[in-house]
Amino acid sequence: MSAAFVIISILTLxxxxxxxxxxxxxxxxxxxxxxxVGLAAFFFLLGAEFVGLVQIFVYIGAVAVLIVFTILLxxxxxxxxxxxxxSGVVVAIAVFGGLIWAIFKTQSLSVAAPGMSVLTVKHIGxxxxxxxxxxxxxxxxxxxxALVGALILVMEEKR
Amino acid sequence: MSVAIDQIFVNGKRWLLSWLAGAPDWLVQVASSLINxxxxxxxxxxxxxxxxxxxRKILGRIQNRYGPNRVGPFGLLQPIADGIKMLIKxxxxxxxxxxIVHFLAPVLIAxxxxxxxxxxxxxxxxxxxxxxxxxxxxxxVGSTTELAVFMAGWGSNNKFSMLGAMRAIAQMIxxxxxxxxxxxxxxxxxxxxxxxxxxxxxxxxxxxxxPRWFVLTPWGAAxxxxxxxxxxxxxxxxxxxxxxxxxxxxxxxxxxxxxxxYATFFMAEYIGMFAITGLAITLFLGGWHAPVxxxxxxxxxxxxxxxxxxxxxxxxxxxxxLPRTRVDQIMNFAWKFMLPMAFTCMVAAAVWHYAxxxxxxxxxxxxxxxxAYTALSIILDTRKKFASRTYRFAE
Numbered sequence: 148m149s150a151a152f153v154i155i156s157i158l159t160l161x162x163x164x165x166x167x168x169x170x171x172x173x174x175x176x177x178x179x180x181x182x183x184v185g186l187a188a189f190f191f192l193l194g195a196e197f198v199g200l201v202q203i204f205v206y207i208g209a210v211a212v213l214i215v216f217t218i219l220l221x222x223x224x225x226x227x228x229x230x231x232x233x234s235g236v237v238v239a240i241a242v243f244g245g246l247i248w249a250i251f252k253t254q255s256l257s258v259a260a261p262g263m264s265v266l267t268v269k270h271i272g273x274x275x276x277x278x279x280x281x282x283x284x285x286x287x288x289x290x291x292x293a294l295v296g297a298l299i300l301v302m303e304e305k306r
Numbered sequence: 307m308s309v310a311i312d313q314i315f316v317n318g319k320r321w322l323l324s325w326l327a328g329a330p331d332w333l334v335q336v337a338s339s340l341i342n343x344x345x346x347x348x349x350x351x352x353x354x355x356x357x358x359x360x361x362r363k364i365l366g367r368i369q370n371r372y373g374p375n376r377v378g379p380f381g382l383l384q385p386i387a388d389g390i391k392m393l394i395k396x397x398x399x400x401x402x403x404x405x406i407v408h409f410l411a412p413v414l415i416a417x418x419x420x421x422x423x424x425x426x427x428x429x430x431x432x433x434x435x436x437x438x439x440x441x442x443x444x445x446x447v448g449s450t451t452e453l454a455v456f457m458a459g460w461g462s463n464n465k466f467s468m469l470g471a472m473r474a475i476a477q478m479i480x481x482x483x484x485x486x487x488x489x490x491x492x493x494x495x496x497x498x499x500x501x502x503x504x505x506x507x508x509x510x511x512x513x514x515x516x517p518r519w520f521v522l523t524p525w526g527a528a529x530x531x532x533x534x535x536x537x538x539x540x541x542x543x544x545x546x547x548x549x550x551x552x553x554x555x556x557x558x559x560x561x562x563x564x565x566x567x568y569a570t571f572f573m574a575e576y577i578g579m580f581a582i583t584g585l586a587i588t589l590f591l592g593g594w595h596a597p598v599x600x601x602x603x604x605x606x607x608x609x610x611x612x613x614x615x616x617x618x619x620x621x622x623x624x625x626x627x628l629p630r631t632r633v634d635q636i637m638n639f640a641w642k643f644m645l646p647m648a649f650t651c652m653v654a655a656a657v658w659h660y661a662x663x664x665x666x667x668x669x670x671x672x673x674x675x676x677x678a679y680t681a682l683s684i685i686l687d688t689r690k691k692f693a694s695r696t697y698r699f700a701e
Contacts, residue, residue, distance in 0.1 A: 173460060177407065180453060200442045208449025208482075212475070215456055269497060 151192055159185025172218050180211040197271055308603040315345070315607070316431045342434040346423050354576045355385035361622050368626035395565035400463060403562060407461030412563065412570040415454035419577040421447045426584040427505050429594045429607030440501040441493065444585055445486055448540070451578070452478050455559050458571070462562035470558025473633060474549035477539055480640040485536035487648035488529040491655030492520055492589045501585075505593030514599075519592035524672040525654035528679075530590040532648055534617075537582040539636065541575060544625035548633050583617045584610075642686055650678035 162181035169175045183206040190199030275283055310317075319341050326334050359374060359381060366373025374381035399408060425440035427433040437443050452475050459471020493499055496507045510518050520526030539546040550558035557563075560571050587593060591613050594606035631639075654671040661667035 171404075173404070173407070177453075177457065196437065197439050197442070200439050200446045204442065204446040204449055207453060208446065212452050212456065212479075215453070215460075219460070 155188045312605040359384045392569040397565040404461040411458035415574040419574040422581040439499045441499045459559040466555045481536045481539040484644035484648040488533045508592040521590040529651040541579040545628040
């Protein structure tokens with residue numbers, strides 16, 4: 148376990164804990180963004196540069212901004228201290244238990260992982276455009292549909 | 307001789323690192339990074355100081371007055387006076403502000419702006435940090451700016467700040483799309499996201515004279531113009547500076563900032579401008595390559611900074627000549643013109659590639675761009691819309 152791993156873990160866990168416990172919703176959302184950065188740092192540590200960059204790009208640039216805006220636009224009482232929510236605890240414990248169960252049920256790999264060649268952006272592009280072109284097109288179609296849907300939602304009504 | 311001058315900084319760094327010979331590997335790596343960071347900060351903070359005074363001087367000339375000329379020779383010491391003034395000003399934090407967020411916003415915005423500088427090749431062998439997905443890194447870091455602007459607006463607990471932040475974020479998100487899509491043709495043609503490879507692909511001369519810069523192909527020229535305009539919007543510069551306006555929303559998300567925090571925002575804006583111009587040079591203007599073979603003896607970094615200076619001058623020039631646009635005009639322009647044109651650039655680049663990257667490809671991609679541009683202008687012709695302007699929410 149390298150020092151970098153320990154530092155990043157502490158940072159990510161602290162941010163995640165802060166996101167779960169901070170009384171102000173906006174603070175929680177912002178510390179959530181810090182947790183995203185921690186995850187991206189893990190990807191960098193593992194040598195998955197591209198995934199790390201996309202993690203920052205999508206999760207900080209889009210998802211975090213989206214979360215922050217939804218809080219801002221939908222809550223009237225952003226500042227108010229919310230009471231403790233027991234159903235949240237139940238969901239959290241259920242998810243945690245499920246993950247732990249899955250991890251312990253997984254058989255440990257008997258063979259060592261094959262030696263990875265350095266994964267370049269070019270390689271990812273080639274794979275996306277050949278082997279995974281169908282899923283890529285489907286995702287593209289889905290996103291286009293979402294975009295059109297959003298346009299229809301905000302379109303001015305003709306009077 | 308010219309090679310020695312060209313590589314003077316690279317060799318200088320190697321010489322500095324030679325002091326650490328025998329030290330553990332990680333220490334050398336840290337020292338190497340620190341040297342890079344220090345050089346970047348020194349160069350670009352000086353450039354920021356220079357730019358702030360030059361901008362005021364050039365704007366003065368455009369508006370038929372002198373501009374700053376009291377402090378030092380030709381007013382060149384003005385930034386030092388400004389800096390001292392900003393430092394000794396009282397730092398006011400509003401009572402009802404969210405103190406932590408209010409403090410962190412300028413820190414984050416300056417950090418992201420400086421990080422983006424790290425991937426740009428400033429000269430031969432002079433890329434501070436070589437990352438395989440460098441272009442992606444630039445945009446990933448740049449997208450963090452939106453969160454910082456939001457933090458500034460929300461943390462100030464002020465309606466002007468919040469509205470200004472909303473405007474800034476709306477226009478940044480809208481123009482991030484054409485900005486990134488205009489980069490795609492270059493990435494497609496070069497086949498790499500690494501800035502060094504992109505610069506290397508623009509080496510050499512067609513017919514022995516014309517440099518192979520992407521801006522000299524039809525798709526490249528169109529993409530460069532779109533990229534430049536999007537860059538103007540991303541750095542909140544004058545025709546697109548709606549996030550701040552004295553008569554409407556004071557200074558936008560910076561309303562509640564004073565003293566050095568305000569200076570930090572100001573600096574981040576300029577550094578962001580340098581970064582996006584630097585990327586434009588890397589992508590379209592041949593990076594550090596010389597325009598003419600006869601001038602290749604001039605060091606590569608001088609070419610880079612000459613191009614940077616020229617583009618920054620255009621920024622100032624535009625600020626001095628163009629009026630401001632309205633918010634809805636900016637948004638319409640982004641979604642109805644910039645985005646379709648950006649996609650057209652992609653198609654034109656593909657046409658250029660498959661028609662043989664020569665004169666024939668040049669003509670065909672020109673036809674694609676011209677047809678798309680004419681069609682868009684006819685469709686978007688808004689002459690008749692000036693007559694009836696309806697107000698939806700202010701009746």
